[in-house]
Amino acid sequence: MLIKRQREWELPESAVTSESFAFNRRAALAAMGGAVLGFGTIGSARAESVTKMTIEDPGYSAGAMRFDPGRPMTPQKNVERYNNFYEFGLSKDIWQDAQTLPVEPWTIRIDGLVEKPFTLSFDDLIKKVKVETRIYRHRCVEAWAITVPWEGFAMSDLVKLAKPLSSAKYLRFTTFADAKAMPGLAIPFFPWPYHEGLTMAEATNELAFMGTGMYHQPMPKQDGAPIRAVLPWKYGFKSAKSIVRIEFIKDQPETFWEQTSPDMYGFWANVNPQYPTLRWSQARERIIGTDETVPTVIYNGYGKWVASLYAGMKQDKKLFM
Numbered sequence: 001m002l003i004k005r006q007r008e009w010e011l012p013e014s015a016v017t018s019e020s021f022a023f024n025r026r027a028a029l030a031a032m033g034g035a036v037l038g039f040g041t042i043g044s045a046r047a048e049s050v051t052k053m054t055i056e057d058p059g060y061s062a063g064a065m066r067f068d069p070g071r072p073m074t075p076q077k078n079v080e081r082y083n084n085f086y087e088f089g090l091s092k093d094i095w096q097d098a099q100t101l102p103v104e105p106w107t108i109r110i111d112g113l114v115e116k117p118f119t120l121s122f123d124d125l126i127k128k129v130k131v132e133t134r135i136y137r138h139r140c141v142e143a144w145a146i147t148v149p150w151e152g153f154a155m156s157d158l159v160k161l162a163k164p165l166s167s168a169k170y171l172r173f174t175t176f177a178d179a180k181a182m183p184g185l186a187i188p189f190f191p192w193p194y195h196e197g198l199t200m201a202e203a204t205n206e207l208a209f210m211g212t213g214m215y216h217q218p219m220p221k222q223d224g225a226p227i228r229a230v231l232p233w234k235y236g237f238k239s240a241k242s243i244v245r246i247e248f249i250k251d252q253p254e255t256f257w258e259q260t261s262p263d264m265y266g267f268w269a270n271v272n273p274q275y276p277t278l279r280w281s282q283a284r285e286r287i288i289g290t291d292e293t294v295p296t297v298i299y300n301g302y303g304k305w306v307a308s309l310y311a312g313m314k315q316d317k318k319l320f321m
């Protein structure tokens with residue numbers, strides 16, 4: 001059931017001002033030729049040095065490097081202690097609170113326009129797919145970025161298992177929601193549970209991934225245990241965490257963020273530095289774990305794999321917000 005919500009609501013002031021403040025401060029420092037400071041405002045783990053990723057690193061095969069991120073991996077600790085998971089609150093520092101997420105047993109409901117709706121356990125699902133490592137860049141709409149060695153499987157494997165009917169044109173993902181475990185559900189203006197969507201073509205694109213772990217370990221709760229979407233060419237909010245249901249549907253689903261803030265966050269949300277949000281630029285991104293910002297690239301640099309998905313479409317703001 002949808003709780004009454006405020007359609008004009010945008011990201012909390014704290015989240016946004018921290019971003020614009022960081023950039024302004026950086027620009028000011030650069031202009032003064034000043035020393036580089038860490039952005040100490042949101043958690044200190046971020047200031048740690050970055051691990052240099054090379055193909056020789058133990059455990060990461062050439063396969064994992066198939067989509068060469070071209071950047072060092074973000075230290076594990078930074079990825080695990082700087083999160084967006086609004087079910088646990090609006091701060092980035094929810095990793096401890098998220099430990100109440102009950103992940104065992106975990107079941108996923110597959111329904112809608114499929115041959116036969118079914119529910120399967122996470123443990124059964126993982127036996128039916130080919131688990132691999134992929135190192136991807138992740139670009140949040142708030143203009144920060146991480147590079148993560150995910151473990152998981154191709155989203156297309158899941159689509160195959162689901163046996164969608166030809167009438168299915170979209171997928172709708174729903175996240176676990178239990179007010180007992182998740183204090184954020186008490187924030188009334190959000191249309192809980194968190195829900196997101198993709199076209200079938202997007203979900204079966206080679207890049208679309210279901211994450212079940214990172215850094216050779218099971219997915220931490222705060223990062224979306226036990227299973228989440230990983231869609232590296234889109235803003236991070238498309239990658240729903242802790243998924244409990246996948247519906248195959250005919251019409252484009254309205255997403256959590258479209259319902260919350262339709263002027264800011266759209267269905268497509270493909271990364272593009274040319275389209276600012278209403279409130280901040282998308283031209284650059286801040287690399288978590290460093291004090292660097294770098295230019296943002298269209299489709300987060302994954303255009304080679306995904307640009308063709310949008311070839312017939314109007315290349316306007318809608319596609320990139």
Ligand SMILES: Nc1nc2c(c(=O)[nH]1)N[C@H]1C(S)=C(S)[C@@H](COP(=O)(O)O)O[C@H]1N2
Nearest residue numbers: 083084085086140175194223236237239241
């Ligand atoms: N269920 C759920 N999924 C979510 C979110 C959320 O608040 N709830 N935040 C999204 C956003 S905005 C981002 S940037 C990524 C963050 O993933 P990370 O914390 O593992 O880096 O998760 C996405 N998936």
Ligand SMILES: [Mo]
Nearest residue numbers: 140141236237
């Ligand atoms: Mo995000």
